[in-house]
Amino acid sequence: MSDISFVRTEMLPQQEPPATSVGVVGWMRQNLFSGWLNSAITVICAVFVFYIAGFLLSWAVSPTWAATSLGECREILAGHEGACWGVIRDRWVQLLFGFYPADQYWRPILTFVLLAVALAPVLFADKVPAKLIYFSAAYPFIMPWLLWGGAIWGPLVAAAGFVLGYVVYRVVDGMAGSLAAIIAAVAAAIIWWLLLASPLAGMLTGIADIGLEPVASRYFGGMMLSITIGVVAIACSLPIGILLALGRQSDLLIVKAICVGFIEFIRGVPLITLLFVASTLLNIFMPPGTNFDIIMRVIIMATLFASAYMAEVIRGGLAALPKGQYEGADSLGLNYWQAQRLIIMPQALKISIPGIVSTFIGLFKDTTLVSVIGLLDPLGLSNAIRADSAWNGIVWELYGFIALMFFVFCFSMSRYSMYLERKLRTDHR
Amino acid sequence: MKKSVFLGVLTVAGLAAGVAAAGTLDDVKARGKLNCGVATGVPGFATPDANGVWQGFDVAVCRAVAAAVLGDQMAVEFVPTTGKTRFTALASGEIDMLARNTTWTFSRDVDLKFDFVGVNYYDGQGFMVPKSLGVGSAKELDGATVCIQTGTTTELNLADFFRVNNMSYEPVPIETNAEAQQQYLAGACDVYTTDASGLAATRATFEDPSAHVVLPEIISKEPLGPLVRHGDSEWGDVVRWSLNALIAAEEYGVTSANIDELAKGTTNPEINRLLGSEGTLGEMLGLSADWALKAIKANGNYGEVFEKTIGTSTPIGLARGLNAQWTEGGLLYAPPFR
Numbered sequence: 113m114s115d116i117s118f119v120r121t122e123m124l125p126q127q128e129p130p131a132t133s134v135g136v137v138g139w140m141r142q143n144l145f146s147g148w149l150n151s152a153i154t155v156i157c158a159v160f161v162f163y164i165a166g167f168l169l170s171w172a173v174s175p176t177w178a179a180t181s182l183g184e185c186r187e188i189l190a191g192h193e194g195a196c197w198g199v200i201r202d203r204w205v206q207l208l209f210g211f212y213p214a215d216q217y218w219r220p221i222l223t224f225v226l227l228a229v230a231l232a233p234v235l236f237a238d239k240v241p242a243k244l245i246y247f248s249a250a251y252p253f254i255m256p257w258l259l260w261g262g263a264i265w266g267p268l269v270a271a272a273g274f275v276l277g278y279v280v281y282r283v284v285d286g287m288a289g290s291l292a293a294i295i296a297a298v299a300a301a302i303i304w305w306l307l308l309a310s311p312l313a314g315m316l317t318g319i320a321d322i323g324l325e326p327v328a329s330r331y332f333g334g335m336m337l338s339i340t341i342g343v344v345a346i347a348c349s350l351p352i353g354i355l356l357a358l359g360r361q362s363d364l365l366i367v368k369a370i371c372v373g374f375i376e377f378i379r380g381v382p383l384i385t386l387l388f389v390a391s392t393l394l395n396i397f398m399p400p401g402t403n404f405d406i407i408m409r410v411i412i413m414a415t416l417f418a419s420a421y422m423a424e425v426i427r428g429g430l431a432a433l434p435k436g437q438y439e440g441a442d443s444l445g446l447n448y449w450q451a452q453r454l455i456i457m458p459q460a461l462k463i464s465i466p467g468i469v470s471t472f473i474g475l476f477k478d479t480t481l482v483s484v485i486g487l488l489d490p491l492g493l494s495n496a497i498r499a500d501s502a503w504n505g506i507v508w509e510l511y512g513f514i515a516l517m518f519f520v521f522c523f524s525m526s527r528y529s530m531y532l533e534r535k536l537r538t539d540h541r
Numbered sequence: 542m543k544k545s546v547f548l549g550v551l552t553v554a555g556l557a558a559g560v561a562a563a564g565t566l567d568d569v570k571a572r573g574k575l576n577c578g579v580a581t582g583v584p585g586f587a588t589p590d591a592n593g594v595w596q597g598f599d600v601a602v603c604r605a606v607a608a609a610v611l612g613d614q615m616a617v618e619f620v621p622t623t624g625k626t627r628f629t630a631l632a633s634g635e636i637d638m639l640a641r642n643t644t645w646t647f648s649r650d651v652d653l654k655f656d657f658v659g660v661n662y663y664d665g666q667g668f669m670v671p672k673s674l675g676v677g678s679a680k681e682l683d684g685a686t687v688c689i690q691t692g693t694t695t696e697l698n699l700a701d702f703f704r705v706n707n708m709s710y711e712p713v714p715i716e717t718n719a720e721a722q723q724q725y726l727a728g729a730c731d732v733y734t735t736d737a738s739g740l741a742a743t744r745a746t747f748e749d750p751s752a753h754v755v756l757p758e759i760i761s762k763e764p765l766g767p768l769v770r771h772g773d774s775e776w777g778d779v780v781r782w783s784l785n786a787l788i789a790a791e792e793y794g795v796t797s798a799n800i801d802e803l804a805k806g807t808t809n810p811e812i813n814r815l816l817g818s819e820g821t822l823g824e825m826l827g828l829s830a831d832w833a834l835k836a837i838k839a840n841g842n843y844g845e846v847f848e849k850t851i852g853t854s855t856p857i858g859l860a861r862g863l864n865a866q867w868t869e870g871g872l873l874y875a876p877p878f879r
Contacts, residue, residue, distance in 0.1 A: 183856075186748055202591050211593035330618060331593075391626055395633035483581070486621045486630075488589075492581055496589050496621070498719055499582030499597075501856040505746030507719055 170194075177201055181502035199503045200513050206497070207490055207513065210333015216261075216325065220336050223258045226251065227343065235528065252347075259332075259340065261324035265316040269309045277301035329407040333488040335517055341407070342476040342521075345414040349475070350468070352415065353422025354461075358452065360427060371423070378420035383478055386413040391485035410482055418475040425471055429464035430456065462536045469529035473522045490514040565637050565769070565776035566827055569610055574618045577603035578636035581621040584742040585851035585859075586642050586662075595619045598850040599640040602661055602767050602784060605836040606638065609783045609828060614839035624693070628653055631770060638780050640767040642736075644694060654771040658781035661766050661843075663863040663872050665759035666698050667737040669744060672752050674731060679758035683708040688721050688730035690714075695735055698761040718743065736763055742857045779826055786833040789815060789875040790842035792866050797841035804834050815878045822878060833878075843873065 128134075132141060144154040172195055179185040179198030186196075200207075209217055230251035233244040253267040281297035288296075317323070332340065359371030378386075390409040398404060433456060441451035461468070483492030494510040497503055569575050579587040579599055587597040595617075604614040620636050631639045632654070642664070643649070645657040670676050679702070689696050691714045703710050713730040715721045722743055725733040733740070737759060744750050767784060769777045790796070793812050795803055806818045813819035817830035826832065840846050844861075851859045865871025 182746060206589075206591060206593065211589065214592070328618075330620065388625075392629035392633065395629065395635055484623060484625065486581055486623045486626050488581065488621060492621070495717065495719065496582035499580075499584045499586075499588035500590065501584050501742070501745070504584050504742060504856075505722060507723060 182505050183502075195509050195512075196506055197509060199497065199506050199509055202503070203493075203497050204513070207334045207493055207510075207517075209336050210488055210493065211331040212327060212333070212336065213325075213331065216327060219258050219261070219324065219327075223255055224339065226254060226258075235532075255344075257324070259327070260329070261326040263313065263317040263321060263323035265313040265322075269313040269316070270305065273301045273304040273309060276304050329405050332407055334490055334493055337407070337482070337487060337489050338476070338479040338518075339521075341411050341414055341479045341482065344411050345418050345475055345479075346472050348415045349418035349422050349471075352419035353426055354457070356419060356423035357426040357430060360423065361430060375420045375423050378416055379424070383414070383417050384481055384484060386417055387481060387485050389413070406487070410485075410487065414475065414479065417478075418471060421471050421474075422468065425464050425467035426460060428467060429460035429462075432463050433459055462533075465529055465533055465536075469525055473525055476521060476525070477518060490517065565773050566610065566779055569637055569776075573611060574616050575603065575607040575610065575638070576618045576620055576636045577606070578620050578622045578627055578630050578639040578641055579603065580641045581623055583642055583739075585738070585855065585857040587619075587640075596850070598662065598846060599642060599767075601840045601846040601850065602640045602787075603638070604839045605787055606780055606783045608839040609786070609832040609836040610779060612829070612835055614835075628655070631655065631768065634770075637776070638767055638769050642738075642765040643768060645764045645766050645768075646694070649768075655768045656771055656774075656777045657766050657768045658777050659766050659784045660764040660872075661784060662738065662764075664736045664738050664763035664765050665863075666695050666734060666761040666763060667740050667759050668756040669725075669733045669740045669753055670731060670756060672754050676756070679756045679760065680706060680708075682710065682732060684710070685732050686711045686713055686730040688713045688715055688724050688733045690718070690721065690735060691716065694761070694763070699734055702760040722746065738851065738857070738859055741859050742851075745856045745858055775827065779828065782826060783833075783836045785875040786815060786836050786878075787843040787846065788866075788873050789878060790833075790837045791844040791873075792868065792875060795837060795842055797838060797845060800834065800837055804831070811878060 129138075132138060145151040171193055174189065174194035174197060176185045176188050176194065177197045178201070179188055179196060180202065181198070182196055185194075185198055189196075205214075205217075209220060212220060229244070230248040232240045233242065233248050250271070253271045257264060257267045277297040277300055280300040281293045283293075284296040285293035356371050356375055359367045360375065362368045362371070387410060390413040391406065394404065394409055437455055437459065438451070441455045446454065480489055480491045482489050483495070486492070488496060491514065494514060497510060498506060577600075579595060579597075582588050583597070583599075585597055586599045587595060589595050600619070603617050603619065607617045608614040620630060622630050622636070622639070622641055627639055627641050627643065628649075630636050639655075640661075642662065644664075645660065649655055650657055668679050668682065670682075676682060682703075687699060687710050689699055689712050696712075699710070699712075710732075713724060715724055718735070718739060721733055721735070724730055725743075726747070733743070735743075737755065740755050744753050744755065747753060767780055769780055789811075790800075793809065793815070795812060795815070800816070803812055804816045804818060807813055810819060814822055816834045817823055817832070821830070823830040823832045840849065844866075847859075847861065847864065848854055851857045853860060861869075861871060863872050865873065867874040
């Protein structure tokens with residue numbers, strides 16, 4: 113009886129899973145057709161997607177690239193539904209650069225290439241040489257000079273104000289302490305900018321007139337205008353927002369009152385109101401004859417608007433930090449700014465990344481609002497292009513092209529923020 | 542207290558602005574550029590071409606003034622203005638004149654403190670309907686859905702017209718002309734109403750223009766013209782007579798083709814005075830003797846500008862109608878150059 117065994121003595125070799133549960137078929141069975149309800153939904157959705165995609169493709173794939181007017185497009189299409197891409201061929205340069213002089217297009221292009229270089233040490237600090245940060249510091253002076261042109265001395269003299277402030281700070285710091293040094297440095301820089309800078313720049317221009325052909329703000333337009341306003345406002349709103357968020361948490365009554373008042377006021381009015389103030393009211397308030405650049409006014413308003421929102425986003429990050437972090441910083445003997453720089457801000461900003469980037473993206477898209485005050489951003493230009501009798505009646509092609517350009521920028525910002533979140537994830541989840 | 546300080550600042554700023562506004566002609570000459578407010582885009586009236594050069598019927602007025610004052614029709618800085626920003630731009634001195642198909646009304650002239658210097662286009666509000674609707678007159682539109690741009694005089698005119706004729710309508714509010722075209726073509730409304738020139742321009746863009754008709758009724762007066770600020774009559778005169786020069790040139794048969802010939806002197810003293818070979822009209826305006834010559838040479842006389850930008854040879858295809866010379870049954874009537 114002992115040779116009868118009911119228990120298998122050796123293991124069976126592992127078998128492949130059945131063909132219906134692996135690969136594409138398996139994935140579809142599991143995710144798309146796991147029950148009669150899911151199957152039905154899948155079929156309906158597939159039909160819907162194919163219908164939409166088929167319609168869009170048959171519209172978008174259209175041999176009208178060479179057409180010179182809407183009428184010509186219709187002749188080419190001969191009654192079929194289709195896009196009229198001739199308008200994009202005719203006007204894409206205008207949608208990108210507005211009325212910027214054609215022989216100067218290299219300037220905005222160079223500006224935005226240099227922008228990428230200047231951003232690299234900030235965005236990808238571990239991948240580029242650290243010395244590049246000096247270029248980033250110089251960029252705010254290079255950018256306006258390249259875009260608006262004029263003598264090179266203006267930006268140089270403006271930059272000298274910062275150098276002067278720094279020198280004054282170092283000198284006074286040694287003699288009278290840091291608070292006095294900060295006040296003296298700021299005062300020196302402001303006096304420099306208000307009183308000395310423009311005569312000096314004028315004098316230097318008189319001696320050696322080195323510069324680019326000036327381009328007035330009126331010639332800015334299209335995507336270039338949106339990017340200029342967006343980039344400057346984004347770059348300025350983050351530091352201002354941080355200061356406002358800190359100010360709102362401050363124990364100093366006046367600082368706190370100013371910050372709260374500013375944030376609540378700006379968040380309480382729509383952006384479009386601020387733009388109208390910039391475009392019309394300021395004109396009436398300012399002494400006649402002053403020519404305060406319209407784009408500069410809009411940039412300032414957009415920056416103020418974004419920084420109020422930024423302050424609240426960052427305050428959210430600050431509020432998420434446990435009290436122990438502040439106490440830990442205190443126990444190490446760090447002063448306020450050291451604690452903020454080394455302990456609080458790195459954590460608060462990391463927490464706030466999604467909110468910060470949302471604000472950036474929102475701000476960038478809000479730049480299209482400037483079309484209501486008569487600046488020709490891409491949306492404003494689309495209206496102007498339609499006023500050309502050759503292209504009157506074209507809607508979707510222009511809006512589609514503009515939407516595509518905005519999508520490229522906003523989507524890259526969003527992907528970058530996700531990359532940054534992954535890189536900075538230091539907890540062990 | 543705070544309020545009074547604020548108002549005080551406002552007053553001072555307003556006074557200062559008023560003081561500086563005097564002498565626009567000298568400002569323009571010193572600047573070497575005319576700042577002219579135009580629309581951000583109205584078919585045929587103001588539009589930038591692919592090279593960013595502004596073209597159109599209103600634009601031609603700016604160019605004529607620039608040519609008269611500065612001798613160069615390209616010495617114009619075009620400032621695109623929207624319906625909302627146009628009046629502040631002019632009042633604040635950002636622009637020297639506004640040529641943005643703006644209707645001359647009492648309140649704009651008197652209350653907003655502007656001077657309309659003339660009329661360069663007599664427009665009126667009309668209706669467009671699909672032919673398939675079978676409507677031949679605006680009086681048959683009882684109960685229709687109407688696409689109408691919000692916040693314009695056309696909206697008020699429409700309400701008046703339907704009330705006077707004891708009819709009802711359902712408004713479909715839209716924001717821009719482009720949106721109106723889409724809504725109308727999609728059948729969201731039976732009728733589209735706006736200025737007749739706009740209707741013609743819109744109809745010309747349709748795939749099948751013959752399927753739509755513009756009804757014969759014109760329900761409002763829309764005299765469109767260039768305007769300047771109150772209180773600077775010298776500058777107002779310059780703009781007014783530059784426009785009149787274009788109109789008079791057509792009446793006297795002065796065209797861009799024969800103007801050089803005529804400028805040498807003719808037997809018609811009126812032409813001689815206009816073109817500066819006789820009299821001192823230019824000097825009285827504070828301009829050179831050949832100011833009108835330059836203004837007319839810029840883009841031709843009124844009729845030539847009309848034909849080039851919005852006339853029957855263009856896709857917009859407007860007939861002269863009310864905008865013909867008075868000698869041909871229109872309303873254009875330039876005062877004598879004497």
